[in-house]
Amino acid sequence: MSTFHYNKLLICLIIIGLLASLTIDWQRYHVEKANSTVEMVMDYEDIVELAQIEGIPPVALFSQFKTAGITSLAVYETTLEKLNKNGKVTAMPGTDILHQERTGTLTDPFWRSLLAEGKIKAEDVYIVGQDKKIFDEVKSDLMRRLGPGRVTMLAEGDRPVLAAKANYEKVVKWNLGLPTDELMAVENMGFYVVARPTNYTKVTPEDVNSVFQRLASVQNVSSIMFVGEEVLGYPDLLPLTVSNFKERKLTLDMIEHPLQLQFVKQEGLTQVAAAINYQAARVYVIPKDEQPKLKLTEAIQRWMVTDQERNIRVNLMRKYDKAEPGKTLVETNLAYVSGTKDVLLAEGFSxxxxxxxxxxxxxxWLLALVVLGATAAGVLFLSLIYPFAARWQYALTLLIAVLLLVPIIKGGGTFCRQLTALACATVFPALAMTWQLDRWRSQEAAGLFSRPIGVTKIIRDGLGSIVLTTLFSLAGGLYLAAVLSDVRFFLEIEYFRGVKITFVAPIILVTIAYLARYNLFGNVQTLTARNIWKQITGLLNYPIYVKTMLLFGAAAFAAWVYVGRSGHTAGVPVPAVELKLRAFLEQILYARPRGKEFLIGHPAxxxxxxxxYRQWPRLTQYLLIVGATIAQGSLVETFAHIRTPIFMSTIRGLDGMVLGAAIGAIAVICVYxxxxxxxxxxxxxxAANE
Incomplete structure (x- = not known):
């Protein structure tokens, strides 16, 4: 039987790295725990629209939503179209005035005199103001967007008139700056303001400053959530935008991408976040086409899970446009908001x-110890595949560690840290399973499996082994969580790379370790590690039968499902039954375990x-060990979601172990x-009775 030695010095380095990881993880836990206040936001215009639909005074409805849990209102830039609808200004094309004159319906002397003076042009747009402040804001923004030469004052006084040389259908939809009357109304009602400005074409310093000058009219501006594909000031005036953020101590809101990976693309977003020292908050909004399909209870549960698991701290809540049975539209939306508020408060959020x-x-320096320990783990695993001299193990460990550490010690090394994290996600589960294989080998060599073993002992020993193996893998998760711990990863400006690899690589590594120890098609242990290649060639030369093809097809389908369900891209769909199981587990457990762990890996x-213990054929043993490896790899990969609080990732892994071990024990009894x-x-x- 081949003998594989566990280098004690490498094990010491792994333990030291684990202690450094625990130190960083403890710091991270406190950082995450302090970040527990959620901002519940609705659009100002949505509530106004609800009030109009239901015939309720807007002020009264705003008060009800405040009581229900809304803390902030999002204010967008106004447009001539909006101002026309709410009667704050009147905008019309010159052709309308000319048509009235030709049909004899233009009776107002004011407009007739403008016509007589030749000041009305069919191709121009005319804006009439009722409120001087609003009119002045419209005028100033039109001049910035069109240029002074294309905007002319036709009349002053009580009825100011503005002429703009622009296409009417286009200009009425242009953003014309944040409306100060709405900003002040939001503040006066006791809400925070979430400003939603857009960037300007060929933006100038005056454009950038004008946005913040509007915001200066109110005190309770909590954040800015940019609209469009660029942040204000992009590309050349981002420093000016950053300066205004810092001066007013504003938060940058970053909207999570629908695929839950990073953010909705906005040029300049991450540059601004870095420049304001990452004083940014992650925003989630239920996709517009998805929300109508969700019942209120499902949407409320979505918010609870989202805020808990993805560090979302701004809930941008769209209104429901269809009332639930037995409720008015307003009652439906108030129940939606208050239900979300209740579950968040119950989970400890404020x-x-x-x-x-x-x-x-x-x-x-702590990261350096973590990287050194991770490198030692990788070299130790290599030595357990193909033993080589201890001095070469030390030399290889030192060489790899130095290459990774130099950039990190200098204060950078993000790629090196991501590479280390990927190594942790693949090596530690494989190392844990390899160590367990060697425990079973030593027991087999001692003849412990030569006599019948009862099902009670199988379950008892299995539960002990699954705990030890899972804790070993958990150490890898804590390594991974530590090496990527910084605010950029918490906000997902940077993220773990190689998710697909982490699902496949541990299985490949454990397969290699298994072939180095056992003859896959014989119930004997492998004599030397060199027999790996002989077994691989034996597999390649294996006759192809129909049953072989069916087995290969089933394995290929399982792999497609397994890998396709990973990552953030659209892949294998999730069955409705599994979605219901997920929702149930989310309600009864603090952290829902992963199905591949408690339904597949741990039972396997x-x-x-x-x-x-019963000495079933090696091929059967191998397939079950591959299944067990899935759970160990999944557990470590859980920690790759750095946006998820580390405490939750830890509990998720332990929940999966407990639930999976229980299902596994039942499976053993059923097979027996x-x-x-x-x-x-x-x-x-x-063959073996108790």
């Missing part, structure tokens, strides 16, 4: 202005113990009972 992360960055681990029944039907005793 409501108000969204909290932000401090600019946390782990100590480079218990069955693998049964297969090994099936064996007993089959044996009795065949007229013989089962």
């Amino acid at each position: 409501l108000g202005r969204a909290t932000t992360f401090p600019p946390y960055f782990a100590s480079p 681990f218990l069955l693998a113990v049964m297969a090994i 009972l099936i064996q007993v029944i089959v044996a009795r039907l065949a007229g013989r005793s089962p």
